[in-house]
Amino acid sequence: MKLKSLMTICISLLMISNSYSQDKKPNIVLFFVDDMGWKDPAFMGSDYHETPNLDQMASEGFVFHNAYSAGPNCAPSRASLMSGQYSPRHGKVAVWNSKRGPEEQMRLEPVPDQGLPLENYTLAEALRDGGYKTGIFGKWHIQGTASEQGFDVDGETDASEINFKETDDPKDIYSLTEKACQFLEDQKDQPFFLFLSHHTVHTKWEARQPMIDYFEGKPKGEIHKNAQYAAMVKHTDESMGIIMKKLKDLGIDDNTIVIFTSDNGAIGRVKQTPLRGAKGMLYEGGIRVPLVVRWPLGISPATSTAPIINIDFYPTFLELAGIKKAKDKVLDGESFVPLLTQKKESLSRSTIYYHYPIYLDGKNARGARDQYFRNRPTTVAINGDWKLLFFHEEYVLDGGEKNMDSNHMVELYNLKEDPSESKDLSLVEIKKRDEMLKDLKKWMKKTNAPLAMKKTPENYRPVYKRGDHKKKHSN
Numbered sequence: 001m002k003l004k005s006l007m008t009i010c011i012s013l014l015m016i017s018n019s020y021s022q023d024k025k026p027n028i029v030l031f032f033v034d035d036m037g038w039k040d041p042a043f044m045g046s047d048y049h050e051t052p053n054l055d056q057m058a059s060e061g062f063v064f065h066n067a068y069s070a071g072p073n074c075a076p077s078r079a080s081l082m083s084g085q086y087s088p089r090h091g092k093v094a095v096w097n098s099k100r101g102p103e104e105q106m107r108l109e110p111v112p113d114q115g116l117p118l119e120n121y122t123l124a125e126a127l128r129d130g131g132y133k134t135g136i137f138g139k140w141h142i143q144g145t146a147s148e149q150g151f152d153v154d155g156e157t158d159a160s161e162i163n164f165k166e167t168d169d170p171k172d173i174y175s176l177t178e179k180a181c182q183f184l185e186d187q188k189d190q191p192f193f194l195f196l197s198h199h200t201v202h203t204k205w206e207a208r209q210p211m212i213d214y215f216e217g218k219p220k221g222e223i224h225k226n227a228q229y230a231a232m233v234k235h236t237d238e239s240m241g242i243i244m245k246k247l248k249d250l251g252i253d254d255n256t257i258v259i260f261t262s263d264n265g266a267i268g269r270v271k272q273t274p275l276r277g278a279k280g281m282l283y284e285g286g287i288r289v290p291l292v293v294r295w296p297l298g299i300s301p302a303t304s305t306a307p308i309i310n311i312d313f314y315p316t317f318l319e320l321a322g323i324k325k326a327k328d329k330v331l332d333g334e335s336f337v338p339l340l341t342q343k344k345e346s347l348s349r350s351t352i353y354y355h356y357p358i359y360l361d362g363k364n365a366r367g368a369r370d371q372y373f374r375n376r377p378t379t380v381a382i383n384g385d386w387k388l389l390f391f392h393e394e395y396v397l398d399g400g401e402k403n404m405d406s407n408h409m410v411e412l413y414n415l416k417e418d419p420s421e422s423k424d425l426s427l428v429e430i431k432k433r434d435e436m437l438k439d440l441k442k443w444m445k446k447t448n449a450p451l452a453m454k455k456t457p458e459n460y461r462p463v464y465k466r467g468d469h470k471k472k473h474s475n
Contacts, residue, residue, distance in 0.1 A: 025131065025191040025321055026295065027256040029243065030313070032195065033236055034074060034139060034202040035279055037266025038067075038288035039223065040233055047221030049233045053241035054260060054292070061258075061294030062302050062340055068309040068382075069264045072286040072356065072375065073279055074202075077263045077310065079116040079142050082123050082149065084314025084331040087355050088449035092116045092142065094358045101361035105372045107393045108452040111357040115143040121329050123314045124150030127193045130323035135183045137176045138197035151195070155179045159199040161206070170206035170235055171199040177239040181246045188250045191321070196243065200236045203267060207231030223273050254296045257320060261310065262289040268366045276421040277367035280360045280374035282389060283421050285367060287354070299340045306345065307382065309352045312336050332447075351439060354380040355449045357392060377452035381440040385416040388426075388436040392452040401437075410437060 038044060041051040043058040070080030071087065079092035087093050091114030094100075098110040128134045128150050135153035140146045146154045157179070159172040169175055180196045200206075205228045215227035215234075224230065240260065247253040265286040268278035277283030291308060293299065298320075311333035318325055319335045338344040362374030369376065369391075377392035394409035395401075404410065405427060412426040412433045426433050443449070 024255060026298065027187075027192050027194075027252060028127070028132070028317055028321070029194045029196065029247075029256060029258045031240055031243065031258060031260045032138075032197045033260075033262050034197075034199055035264060035267055036201050036233070036236070036262040036290065037270055037272045037278075037285070038275060038290055039272045040201070040266060040270065041237075041290050043292075044290050046224050046233075048215075048218070048224035049230050051233060051237040053237045053244060054290075057240065057244070057258065057260060057294050058292050060296070060301055061292045062299055062304065064291040064293075064304050064306070064308045066305050066307045067261065067289050067291030068287050068307060068352065069262065069289050070310045071354070072264050072282055073360070074139075074263045075141050076356070078140075081263075081310040081313055082142065083116060083120050084123060084311050084329075084333050085120075086311065086332045086353055086447055086449075088444070088447040089330060089332065090116050090120055093356065094360075095141075098358035101359050101373050106359050107397055108377060109455050110359050110377055110452045111450050113358070116149075118144050118148055120149075121326055122149045123317060124193065124195070126150075126314070126318060126323060126326065126329075127321060128152065130318075130321055131191055132321065133187045133190055133192045134195075135180075135187070135192065136195040136197060137180045137183065138195075139199050140197070153183060155183070161204060164206045168208055170208060170232060171202070173198055173200050173235050173239050177242050180243060184243075184246050184250060184252075188252055193317075196239075198236060198239065201229065201232045205229055205232055207235060211235065223271050226269070229270060257293065257295040257298070259291070259293050259313070261291045265289060268362075274420045278365065278374075280362055280365070281368060282354050282356060282375065282378055282380045283367055284415070284419065286374075293340060295340075300342070302342060304339055304345070306336070306339055306347060307352055308336055308339075309333065312347075351381050351383040351443075353382075353440070353443055354378075355444070355447070356380075357450065357452045379440060379444060379449065381436050381443070382415070383436060383439070385414050386432055386436060387413045387415055387421070388433065388440060390437065390440055396451060396454060412436070 040046055041054045043055045069077040071077035073095055075095045076087050076092050079090050083090045094113040098113045124134045134151045136146045136151045137155035157172045157175050207228050211231035212227050215230040247256050265279050272285045275285040277285035279286055315331050315333050315335040319337045334347050334349050357377040359373055360375040364371050365374045368374050379390045381388045389411040394407045398407040410426050411424045413421045
């Protein structure tokens with residue numbers, strides 16, 4: 001009788017505990033790395049890199065095999081993530097300057113970068129106003145300061161080469177991790193959003209010598225071979241391991257959503273076979289990234305080939321946190337919670353877009369369209385297996401659509417059959433080409449996406465139409 005009573009009490013306590021866990025808002029950790037390619041983690045197919053902590057996370061979480069950054073390099077991607085919007089709405093189209101490379105080879109005047117306005121109501125602000133304590137540790141690289149855009153705690157550190165020589169801490173990765181762990185310790189009793197935004201694996205590559213020596217003694221892979229880069233990847237994985245252990249030690253692991261991804265594709269020196277291109281390009285190698293989501297209390301291990309883009313994080317985090325979208329906030333992304341909970345296999349949207357109306361230098365870059373630039377002004381649509389690239393120069397200067405069969409204004413690829421984007425089908429699949437171009441131009445009109453324009457004696461300064469930058473929002 002006593003044993004039965006004891007068991008009843010234990011079951012009741014367990015039910016109370018489970019009810020409390022279900023009712024409590026989940027914590028959110030966004031582990032965001034710099035320039036890590038789609039195939040860099042071992043669980044994504046690297047034949048040389050070692051990422052045991054990420055591999056474990058992938059085995060316990062939800063892996064997206066067709067995940068995308070919202071830009072081919074850091075600042076535009078980060079601005080889109082924080083705003084939940086495509087670049088035409090927020091104006092951050094470049095890293096500092098939209099005219100990079102030999103100007104004599106620039107046929108058009110690119111759209112100037114305007115930065116992410118401080119008035120744009122960010123993801124961090126929405127979570128903070130919804131009851132979350134918000135902290136960023138690492139790279140911001142957008143506009144103003146992180147504390148001006150919704151972060152209660154801004155823990156930037158020194159990731160300089162000089163600092164590495166003095167501390168043997170590559171890109172300050174372990175210092176940032178330590179500060180992030182302190183944030184977890186301080187906020188363990190309330191909902192929090194931790195944005196751990198590492199400077200790894202961005203160049204200049206840094207790694208501790210014993211780790212480099214380890215990879216130097218290891219057989220090279222067919223895809224990946226660089227010991228210094230592999231060591232950086234391993235350091236980054238160790239940071240993830242430290243964070244995951246801290247969550248478990250604090251007893252908050254089960255109700256913490258951890259997301260791992262990258263701000264854009266890898267640099268050209270790091271192959272992403274079979275993908276074409278690299279950072280700074282709108283070919284798949286520049287925008288495809290690893291993405292894993294782990295939440296023991298809320299989702300089961302699974303995989304998906306549905307295309308996810310980082311503008312989707314904003315509505316997804318709001319839904320997971322039980323926070324309503326501000327009424328006057330425009331969001332271009334779509335919550336992928338139905339995928340995580342396996343209620344759906346795909347999202348309702350049919351197409352994702354990119355607008356990159358700038359010149360980005362990169363002489364003889366592997367996979368680029370020409371020898372001078374990684375990117376010329378371009379807009380892109382990805383619809384299912386199909387991808388259309390629309391080039392502004394040929395549209396504006398070479399006869400546009402009426403000469404489309406000869407001016408190389410568009411490229412069309414079937415990503416399922418040709419992930420390396422080596423077979424341009426724009427002169428073969430005419431119906432699909434025209435259908436996607438029509439849709440793309442409709443989207444450009446909807447989002448006020450400006451084209452790069454003809455060079456004129458006047459100082460060309462196109463302005464994005466702002467309509468979503470009031471700081472006071474109603475929920």
